[in-house]
Amino acid sequence: MKVLSSILSTAIICASTSFVYAQEGTTTQTASAPSSYSCDPATCKPSNNCLCASSNPPNGLDPKETPQFVVITFDDSVQDALYGTAQQMLNVTNPNGCKAKGTWYVSMQYTDFSLVQQWYAQGNEIADHTFTHVGTPSAQEISSAKSMLHEYGGIPLNKIQGFRAPFLNYTAETLKQLSQQQFSYDSSSSASSESDLFWPYTLDYGMANDCWTGICNPGLKLPGFWEFPMYAVMNNASVPQLMDVYLSGSPEDVTKWSLDAFNKHYNGGRQPFGIYVHPTHLSSYPGLPDPKPLMDGVINLIKNLSETKDVWVVSNQQLLAWMKNPVKASEMANQPYMKCEKPVLPSEICNGLDDNNSGGIDDSLLNNCNFGTSNFKTCFNCPSGAPSVSSPTPGSSTQNGTAGYRYPVPASCDPTWWDPIGNKCFCDASATNCNYKNMAVATNKTTNGNGTTSDATSVMTTLPLGQIIASMCVALLWETFSYSR
Ligand SMILES: *[C@@H]1O[C@H](CO)[C@@H](O)[C@H](O)[C@H]1NC(C)=O
Ligand SMILES: *[C@@H]1O[C@H](CO)[C@@H](O)[C@H](O)[C@H]1NC(C)=O
Ligand SMILES: *[C@@H]1O[C@H](CO)[C@@H](O)[C@H](O)[C@H]1NC(C)=O
Ligand SMILES: *[C@@H]1O[C@H](CO)[C@@H](O)[C@H](O)[C@H]1NC(C)=O
Ligand SMILES: *[C@@H]1O[C@H](CO)[C@@H](O)[C@H](O)[C@H]1NC(C)=O
Ligand SMILES: *[C@@H]1O[C@H](CO)[C@@H](O)[C@H](O)[C@H]1NC(C)=O
Ligand SMILES: *[C@@H]1O[C@H](CO)[C@@H](O)[C@H](O)[C@H]1NC(C)=O
Ligand SMILES: *[C@@H]1O[C@H](CO)[C@@H](O)[C@H](O)[C@H]1NC(C)=O
Ligand SMILES: [Zn+2]
Numbered sequence: 096m097k098v099l100s101s102i103l104s105t106a107i108i109c110a111s112t113s114f115v116y117a118q119e120g121t122t123t124q125t126a127s128a129p130s131s132y133s134c135d136p137a138t139c140k141p142s143n144n145c146l147c148a149s150s151n152p153p154n155g156l157d158p159k160e161t162p163q164f165v166v167i168t169f170d171d172s173v174q175d176a177l178y179g180t181a182q183q184m185l186n187v188t189n190p191n192g193c194k195a196k197g198t199w200y201v202s203m204q205y206t207d208f209s210l211v212q213q214w215y216a217q218g219n220e221i222a223d224h225t226f227t228h229v230g231t232p233s234a235q236e237i238s239s240a241k242s243m244l245h246e247y248g249g250i251p252l253n254k255i256q257g258f259r260a261p262f263l264n265y266t267a268e269t270l271k272q273l274s275q276q277q278f279s280y281d282s283s284s285s286a287s288s289e290s291d292l293f294w295p296y297t298l299d300y301g302m303a304n305d306c307w308t309g310i311c312n313p314g315l316k317l318p319g320f321w322e323f324p325m326y327a328v329m330n331n332a333s334v335p336q337l338m339d340v341y342l343s344g345s346p347e348d349v350t351k352w353s354l355d356a357f358n359k360h361y362n363g364g365r366q367p368f369g370i371y372v373h374p375t376h377l378s379s380y381p382g383l384p385d386p387k388p389l390m391d392g393v394i395n396l397i398k399n400l401s402e403t404k405d406v407w408v409v410s411n412q413q414l415l416a417w418m419k420n421p422v423k424a425s426e427m428a429n430q431p432y433m434k435c436e437k438p439v440l441p442s443e444i445c446n447g448l449d450d451n452n453s454g455g456i457d458d459s460l461l462n463n464c465n466f467g468t469s470n471f472k473t474c475f476n477c478p479s480g481a482p483s484v485s486s487p488t489p490g491s492s493t494q495n496g497t498a499g500y501r502y503p504v505p506a507s508c509d510p511t512w513w514d515p516i517g518n519k520c521f522c523d524a525s526a527t528n529c530n531y532k533n534m535a536v537a538t539n540k541t542t543n544g545n546g547t548t549s550d551a552t553s554v555m556t557t558l559p560l561g562q563i564i565a566s567m568c569v570a571l572l573w574e575t576f577s578y579s580r
Pocket of ligand 7: 537538539
């Protein structure tokens with residue numbers, strides 16, 4: 096009852112402020128061809144970490160031999176219920192028997208960093224969506240989120256490569272900041288017509304999407320920095336839908352529009368296809384409409400796509416690895432970045448995985464950090480005060496050498512092998528006995544390669560059932576109402 100009233104009062108606040116904010120990327124503008132863009136593929140080549148915007152696959156690959164990538168992305172805070180929704184959406188298998196992977200663009204407020212770590216430990220991508228979820232973010236909004244994902248989620252700094260601007264509201268300055276802060280790519284722009292249906296490309300010759308905003312000004316050149324356009328789906332009135340397409344019509348209509356768009360990519364230049372969601376709309380909350388019909392529609396669409404020949408459901412970072420070294424669909428299964436392996440450990444350590452197969456992840460090993468609106472669990476030390484944009488990682492509440500201290504992941508150790516309590520790396524450069532379990536399962540999909548393994552192993556994890564905490568609903572409802580009304 097207490098929880099419910101808190102939700103309702105929050106809902107009212109949210110509903111009344113929602114008019115102030117633009118919907119976060121729900122629809123976009125139909126683009127015209129970028130007239131100012133000019134890039135010569137003879138000089139701009141993958142071997143120089145350069146790629147021109149193009150609707151054809153890189154390196155002259157024949158579209159029929161090119162993998163059809165599908166990226167599923169999740170935006171905003173990572174919380175129990177949202178995490179469960181994301182897991183259900185990725186519950187399909189790639190042709191090599193590994194589970195589909197996704198990308199989460201994480202904003203900091205209300206995020207549970209133990210779930211950030213679990214997401215990453217399962218091979219998914221963690222990316223930056225600012226600290227407070229503001230459009231046209233400052234340098235500090237971008238850097239503070241990265242620091243927190245590293246400090247409390249244990250994500251190596253060099254594995255946080257992607258960014259998406261809140262409300263997709265980015266400028267040339269945002270892109271420059273990202274490049275300066277060592278990000279590899281941005282994914283805030285939209286590809287909304289046949290004239291800008293480009294594969295990801297580097298900004299050596301500037302932007303070729305969203306040109307109607309003036310962003311394609313030739314003054315903006317960021318060598319080696321990538322743009323991953325977001326691919327729109329046309330509704331039956333030819334309005335491009337970008338995010339949360341399932342909110343724009345009945346599940347039947349949305350599925351039809353989505354398959355039509357997908358087929359344009361699949362039968363055309365095999366440009367990646369995207370499903371971009373705010374998992375809030377697809378998660379159950381007391382007092383809100385049952386999202387099951389929407390969720391069923393999305394899941395059936397994802398299953399349908401994943402059963403299509405040569406489709407790989409990947410994180411944007413996996414797609415980036417492919418962009419840097421494009422191979423045929425028949426060679427995908429053997430690419431190292433497509434593998435799915437789990438460390439085999441003697442007992443449970445706080446690494447985001449269920450190491451002792453008890454059905455729980457990091458059972459009883461997590462710290463609880465409570466600071467009003469920033470309550471989160473973590474395998475690492477709690478800060479001594481609430482993190483803020485200007486001080487995202489205040490000093491630890493526990494000192495090195497005292498009981499309960501958690502040791503940060505050293506750069507030499509992958510976080511899935513690191514025991515932050517025991518201060519031990521179970522597989523570092525000097526270790527010879529790193530033991531992995533292949534998580535691939537048998538599938539009937541043909542890869543024309545050597546991908547599918549027959550020694551199928553169990554499904555990787557059972558998710559802990561989350562409880563809805565009143566405070567977390569604040570963020571959820573803010574997003575829900577501001578986006579759907
Ligand atoms: C994944 O799919 C399997 C089989 O359809 C089902 O048993 C399982 O509960 C699903 N897991 C999630 C997280 O949705
Ligand atoms: C987007 O950015 C512009 C320019 O900085 C700003 O005026 C506008 O309020 C922003 N919109 C949102 C929704 O953040
Ligand atoms: C689009 O489909 C809806 C039903 O889903 C229908 O009401 C509407 O008239 C259609 N619009 C166009 C332009 O065909
Ligand atoms: C996906 O759905 C479409 C339309 O219902 C159907 O024609 C197609 O065969 C389906 N694809 C797969 C692989 O099930
Ligand atoms: C797994 O590890 C946790 C945490 O150390 C422990 O509480 C639990 O008893 C272990 N379960 C099994 C089955 O070993
Ligand atoms: C903790 O203290 C030990 C001993 O003083 C030192 O060697 C180690 O580098 C410190 N570790 C961290 C993470 O501060
Ligand atoms: C593969 O195909 C066989 C025969 O059609 C079927 O019995 C089996 O269940 C399928 N396996 C999977 C993992 O889909
Ligand atoms: C399968 O792997 C073997 C050894 O790695 C290689 O020689 C062979 O060409 C591969 N076959 C295909 C179809 O990729
Ligand atoms: Zn957002």
